[in-house]
Amino acid sequence: MHEMSLAESVLQIIEESARTQNFQRVRTVVLEIGALAAVEPDAMRFCFDAVTHGSIAEGARLEILDKPGEGWCVDCNKTVLLCERFGLCPECGGARVEITGGNEMRVKDLEVE
């Protein structure tokens, strides 16, 4: 995935929030990234540091909250945990699993001053 573009979008969201919420510095940025969102947390951190350099979020701590992958197994008729996109159902081994959670890619909140 494209963490550099995502990091730039995160910075935009922060800068827009700074205008509407009236703050000058960002101490912490909390992201919610689903296990199935195909985002590498280490790559995200690296890109975030690069992109925020010289901005109001320079030096901010990046907190990444994992959200587990979840799917609905049509054959088991229940929600199961998924470790990878398009993975098989961990209980019946079937492929008919619709992803129901773990796709998240959100800026959750900020600690600002």
Next chain:
Amino acid sequence: MCTTCGCGGNDTLINGMAVSRRNLNRPSNRNGDAPSAGRLLFRPHHHHDPAPAAAAIRRVQVERNILAKNDALAADNRAFFAGHNILALNLVSSPGSGKTTLLVRTIESLKGRVAMAVIEGDQQTDNDAERIRATGVHATQINTGKGCHLDAEMVGHALDDLPPLDGGVLFIENVGNLVCPAAFDLGEAAKVVVLSVTEGEDKPLKYPDMFRAAQLLLLNKCDLLPHLSFDIELAESHARRVNPDIRIIRLSATSGEGMNDWVAWLDAQRTTITKRT
């Protein structure tokens, strides 16, 4: 980061001209120069003045999707296409799958009957746009610089450059990359993924997001099958495993086999678009 494809630059060019990216309108505290992610990465480190006395710290709820801006611009593009009855298709594949040759052949099949235009996405050069222009069809070249995919904003800029295309087809040839373009909606009616039989049968399993996002899989270069060990049934079953609804057409842009099925698919999609209005 896409360390394999080196993505991340903002030095986007459209037909060789720089475009101002709305997302670069950052506050003036960035040392006064226009930011470019490529340069930011290598900007020398500098030390800051001691921090002023701590101001009050508070928490701000944001709760916003990181891709929200791209999605909003994609919705603008989609509204433009709907307003002009344009079928917009986002063609994605690995580099070298034969997308441009396929487009040239497709243009020859539809020419005189359907209005067409092409947006070409590549990191560098306008070679592909030149190949399209040689057919007499308009092509706008987007050079993404270090970027590894097209996004909705680049396509929105390129739309300003389009000739009238009401009721026609816009082919958007994305940067050759099976990873990054999957997440970026351009406003297209459908993604069409091109997989050539000179690649591996397991590409759909290795890059499931792209095959999941596509409505149609074109298995290209099928004229070469007698010379290869490529198991086409296996490739199709892999594609259906990640996307049970995907439509698959076997073709060869060089020999012309299967091109009729692809043209019939395009006509069916165009009919759907026209009926909507």
